[in-house]
Amino acid sequence: MSAHPGRGDNGRVTDPDQLRLLAVHAHPDDESSKGAATMAKYVAEGARVMVATCTGGERGSVLNPAMDRPEVWERMTEIRTHEMAKAREILGIEQEFLGFVDSGLPEGDPLPPLPEGCFALGDLEEQTRELVALIRRERPHVMTTYDEKGGYPHPDHIRCHEVSMAAFEAAGDPDRFPDAGEPWQPLKLYYNTTFHKERLVALHTAMTDRGIESPYGEWLENWVDKPEDAGRVTTRVPCADYFPTRDQALIAHATQVDPNGRWFTCPIDLQQATWPTEDFQLARCLVDTALPEDDLFAGIRETVHS
Numbered sequence: 001m002s003a004h005p006g007r008g009d010n011g012r013v014t015d016p017d018q019l020r021l022l023a024v025h026a027h028p029d030d031e032s033s034k035g036a037a038t039m040a041k042y043v044a045e046g047a048r049v050m051v052a053t054c055t056g057g058e059r060g061s062v063l064n065p066a067m068d069r070p071e072v073w074e075r076m077t078e079i080r081t082h083e084m085a086k087a088r089e090i091l092g093i094e095q096e097f098l099g100f101v102d103s104g105l106p107e108g109d110p111l112p113p114l115p116e117g118c119f120a121l122g123d124l125e126e127q128t129r130e131l132v133a134l135i136r137r138e139r140p141h142v143m144t145t146y147d148e149k150g151g152y153p154h155p156d157h158i159r160c161h162e163v164s165m166a167a168f169e170a171a172g173d174p175d176r177f178p179d180a181g182e183p184w185q186p187l188k189l190y191y192n193t194t195f196h197k198e199r200l201v202a203l204h205t206a207m208t209d210r211g212i213e214s215p216y217g218e219w220l221e222n223w224v225d226k227p228e229d230a231g232r233v234t235t236r237v238p239c240a241d242y243f244p245t246r247d248q249a250l251i252a253h254a255t256q257v258d259p260n261g262r263w264f265t266c267p268i269d270l271q272q273a274t275w276p277t278e279d280f281q282l283a284r285c286l287v288d289t290a291l292p293e294d295d296l297f298a299g300i301r302e303t304v305h306s
């Protein structure tokens with residue numbers, strides 16, 4: 001018996017029938033707010049889901065008033081690692097830190113320079129190597145990451161996109177990083193697109209109709225439509241049964257998430273009725289599939305289980 005079920009002596013994932021997903025995220029907590037219900041669903045169906053967390057979230061602020069205490073600020077890295085472990089258990093996923101240092105979200109005018117040694121200023125080639133090594137060990141069929149704008153403009157999210165794209169291209173190429181494991185080519189890559197306008201409008205309208213004050217009003221009023229965002233959603237994964245699991249995982253990130261905050265204003269049953277999917281954009285695809293899709297493994301499931 002191997003110490004890790006489904007893994008060979010070299011630590012590589014070996015079960016040929018298991019579908020595998022690798023979600024690349026910038027900070028601990030991002031995995032719980034972007035695609036978490038999708039991950040929990042695939043885990044329940046028997047897939048192996050790995051989250052690669054690029055940074056330790058060292059420069060995150062405390063966004064939950066109940067946790068805004070000096071002893072929390074002093075032990076931020078340790079606490080966020082612990083929170084991530086809890087969320088990992090709730091979602092049933094595997095998770096690894098890639099070991100880079102949070103860049104923080106620069107604020108002010110002019111913006112202050114990024115701190116030395118941070119993820120966003122690091123060497124892209126070196127960072128790509130770390131993710132390539134993980135891909136070659138985990139052998140995912142599908143990857144998820146953020147779009148070219150990071151989903152929102154945090155420098156670590158943009159770098160997360162760059163590293164993910166570079167690693168997707170390099171992992172299957174025997175000439176790239178030959179000492180980082182046996183080549184493995186993931187077949188699809190998606191961007192998380194859950195926070196798109198159509199969904200926010202639907203939730204906003206549903207809450208307003210039910211007499212609940214929507215937290216999205218101001219956000220939508222200030223929304224600027226960008227041509228590159230039209231038609232991003234190619235794939236809607238039904239996962240409403242796992243919305244409560246997603247919320248539990250989010251709450252596990254206690255320093256980052258206020259359980260009384262706007263994340264939780266919309267009742268679960270209203271979300272389930274109004275927008276029962278998490279949504280993605282298919283950005284790279286090496287298999288045959290027909291859009292729109294409702295499954296990240298469409299076009300892959302058939303061959304893996306053959």
Ligand SMILES: [Zn+2]
Pocket residue numbers: 026027030154157
């Ligand atoms: Zn983040």
